[in-house]
Structure formats: structure tokens, C-alpha cells
Amino acid sequence: MVILAIESSCDETAVAVTRGREVLSSVIATQIEEHKIYGGVVPEIASRRHAEAIAVVTQQALNEAGLTYSDIDAVAVTYAPGLIGALLVGVNFAKGLAMSLDKPLIPVHHLRSHIAANYIENEGLKPPFLCLVVSGGNSIIVKVNDYTDFEIIGETTDDAAGECFDKCARAMGLSYPGGVNLDKIATEPDFKRYPLPTPHTANEFDFSFSGLKTAVLNTINNASQKGEEIDVPVLCATLRHKVCDILIDKTLLAAKKHGYNQIVVAGGVSANSELRKRLKEECEKENYELFYPSLKYCGDNAAMVGVQAFYEFEAGKRADAALNAYATRDIRED
Numbered sequence: 001m002v003i004l005a006i007e008s009s010c011d012e013t014a015v016a017v018t019r020g021r022e023v024l025s026s027v028i029a030t031q032i033e034e035h036k037i038y039g040g041v042v043p044e045i046a047s048r049r050h051a052e053a054i055a056v057v058t059q060q061a062l063n064e065a066g067l068t069y070s071d072i073d074a075v076a077v078t079y080a081p082g083l084i085g086a087l088l089v090g091v092n093f094a095k096g097l098a099m100s101l102d103k104p105l106i107p108v109h110h111l112r113s114h115i116a117a118n119y120i121e122n123e124g125l126k127p128p129f130l131c132l133v134v135s136g137g138n139s140i141i142v143k144v145n146d147y148t149d150f151e152i153i154g155e156t157t158d159d160a161a162g163e164c165f166d167k168c169a170r171a172m173g174l175s176y177p178g179g180v181n182l183d184k185i186a187t188e189p190d191f192k193r194y195p196l197p198t199p200h201t202a203n204e205f206d207f208s209f210s211g212l213k214t215a216v217l218n219t220i221n222n223a224s225q226k227g228e229e230i231d232v233p234v235l236c237a238t239l240r241h242k243v244c245d246i247l248i249d250k251t252l253l254a255a256k257k258h259g260y261n262q263i264v265v266a267g268g269v270s271a272n273s274e275l276r277k278r279l280k281e282e283c284e285k286e287n288y289e290l291f292y293p294s295l296k297y298c299g300d301n302a303a304m305v306g307v308q309a310f311y312e313f314e315a316g317k318r319a320d321a322a323l324n325a326y327a328t329r330d331i332r333e334d
């Protein structure tokens with residue numbers, strides 16, 4: 001079954017052609033350069049750029065797969081969560097395409113597709129497993145019982161990990177996307193020089209990152225009031241280390257308490273070099289099998305949408321012309 005998949009939830013217009021877990025083509029038009037001058041994504045600009053790019057990117061994805069519209073068996077699209085205007089561009093384009101081709105339309109939840117990014121290159125991976133999903137807007141620990149059956153056991157009570165990285169990076173003068181640049185320049189952590197709090201949550205698997213963000217902002221403001229320079233690479237490394245401590249400790253604890261030996265990481269923050277390295281070391285020590293996507297599938301792309309759509313289709317999921325986009329939506333909702 002050949003699926004043409006569309007992703008436009010934030011600042012990448014992405015289209016892919018997939019067959020099961022196989023990626024026949026994956027094209028991404030990124031808007032990063034355009035949003036850089038504003039220090040973050042401007043939703044209205046994102047929607048306009050998606051509208052300009054989507055038809056061209058779709059044609060390119062078909063060309064790269066060596067296929068035409070008549071070879072497509074179904075159209076899949078990210079419908080939630082994300083920037084509403086941006087999502088609507090993809091959803092409406094996908095609806096038009098599915099109707100004109102007279103093919104099924106498959107709606108895909110963005111976080112489900114981030115998890116599915118792991119199926120692309122890990123042939124043997126299949127549910128059940130425990131997954132840490134960390135992106136710009138979400139941080140959850142989820143039991144993946146089956147390809148379309150999810151149970152959240154921990155979530156952030158305030159900011160997402162990516163949001164914390166991005167906002168702290170911006171305050172340190174790094175350009176957008178902050179998390180990526182923070183990871184690039186971070187050196188060695190120094191908690192004596194830059195003490196950061198360990199957040200506490202009522203549920204042991206929940207996250208809280210807003211206190212950490214405030215502590216970093218206070219550190220920067222205090223230094224500025226005293227006319228002192230911040231050692232940005234060291235503060236970046238200190239924050240990165242603290243965030244990784246939290247993500248790794250909670251994920252391993254959840255795996256232990258809930259009896260999993262397969263741990264999967266997904267979402268943009270899964271590209272973080274320290275998270276990948278330390279989680280690998282910890283999982284080796286504990287005899288857990290660890291999976292994360294290769295770097296090209298960590299961020300937003302449509303290949304992961306197509307792969308998840310295959311399983312959604314198998315589970316009977318279909319949409320029609322009434323499909324809407326949603327800025328927020330629980331991963332468990334059908």
C-alpha cells in the first residue's frame with residue numbers, strides 16, 4: 001500500500017511517499033531561516049509559507065519516489081497537535097487530494113508519528129514498549145501497547161523540554177532553533193558556578209521544566225545586573241546536563257516500575273547528543289534495549305507520518321471531508 005503523507009504542524013512543509021515501513025521518498029522544505037530573525041516561529045508566516053510550498057513539495061516527493069498520483073493508494077496527514085493555521089494548510093490540501101484521487105484519507109496524530117519514526121530503521125521494533133516523547137511542545141512518557149494504543153504515565157505539568165531549551169537558549173543570545181544551537185556549543189557543566197534546581201512533581205513520572213527555565217533566566221539577569229559575563233557554553237552544558245538527568249532518571253524508573261525492557265525515544269529533543277549518549281550508556285548497564293531515530297527522522301518529517309498512517313489504516317482509521325485540525329489533542333484520542 002503506497003501512502004502519500006503530508007506534515008505541516010510547525011515550520012517544515014514535508015511530504016513523503018511510504019510503503020509500510022519503507023520510505024520511498026521524503027522531502028522537507030524548512031522555514032527556519034525565515035523565522036530566525038524573529039527568534040521563534042511566527043504562526044502566520046508559517047501558514048503562508050506552507051501554502052506556497054505544499055504543492056511543489058508534493059510533486060517533488062512523487063518525482064523522487066518515481067511515482068505519479070495514480071500510484072497512490074491513500075493520503076495521510078498530520079491533523080493535530082500543532083499550530084492551527086499551519087495544520088489547516090496540510091489538512092485541506094490532503095482532503096482535496098484524497099477527494100480528487102478518490103482514495104482514503106488517514107488522519108495522523110503528530111506524536112504518534114514521532115514514535116513511528118523509530119519503525120523506519122529498526123525493523124525488529126514492535127509494541128509493546130515504553131516511549132519517551134520529547135519535542136518542542138510535548139514531553140511525555142507513554143506506554144505504547146500497540147501501534148494505535150497508547151497510555152500516558154507521565155507528562156509535563158508546565159513547559160516541554162524543547163521549549164525550556166529554546167527559551168533559555170534565546171535568553172543566552174543563541175539563534176533559533178535554540179535547542180539545536182545550545183547542544184552544539186555546550187561544553188562541560190558546572191553546577192557550582194551555575195546551580196540549577198531539581199524540579200519535584202506529585203506524580204514521579206511527570207516533568208516540570210518551568211522552574212529550571214526561571215533559574216537560568218535569573219542567572220542571566222543577576223550576572224547582567226552585576227556587570228558580569230555569562231560563560232554561555234558552560235551554562236548551556238549545565239542546563240543540558242540537568243534536563244538529561246531528569247529525562248533519563250524518570251524514563252529508567254518508569255521502565256523498571258512498569259516492567260519494560262525496550263525503551264524508545266522520539267521527538268525533536270531525541271536529537272540531543274548528551275541524551276543519546278547517556279541514555280545508551282545507562283540502558284547498556286541496565287540491560288534495556290534502546291531505540292532512537294537517526295538524526296534525519298528526529299525532527300518533523302512526513303516519512304514518520306506515512307509509516308504511522310499505515311498502522312492507523314490497518315486499525316480502520318479513516319477521515320472524510322469533515323476532518324478538522326486541532327492545536328491540542330491527546331495522543332490517546334482517536
Ligand code: KG4
Binds near residue numbers: 137
Ligand atoms: O519534534 P520537533 O521537531 O517539533 C515539535 O513537534 O515540537 O521538536 C523541536 C524541538 C525544538 O524545541 C528544538 O529546539 C528541539 O526539538 N531540538 C533539540 C535538539 N534538536 C532539536 N533540543 C536539544 N538538543 C538538540 N540537539
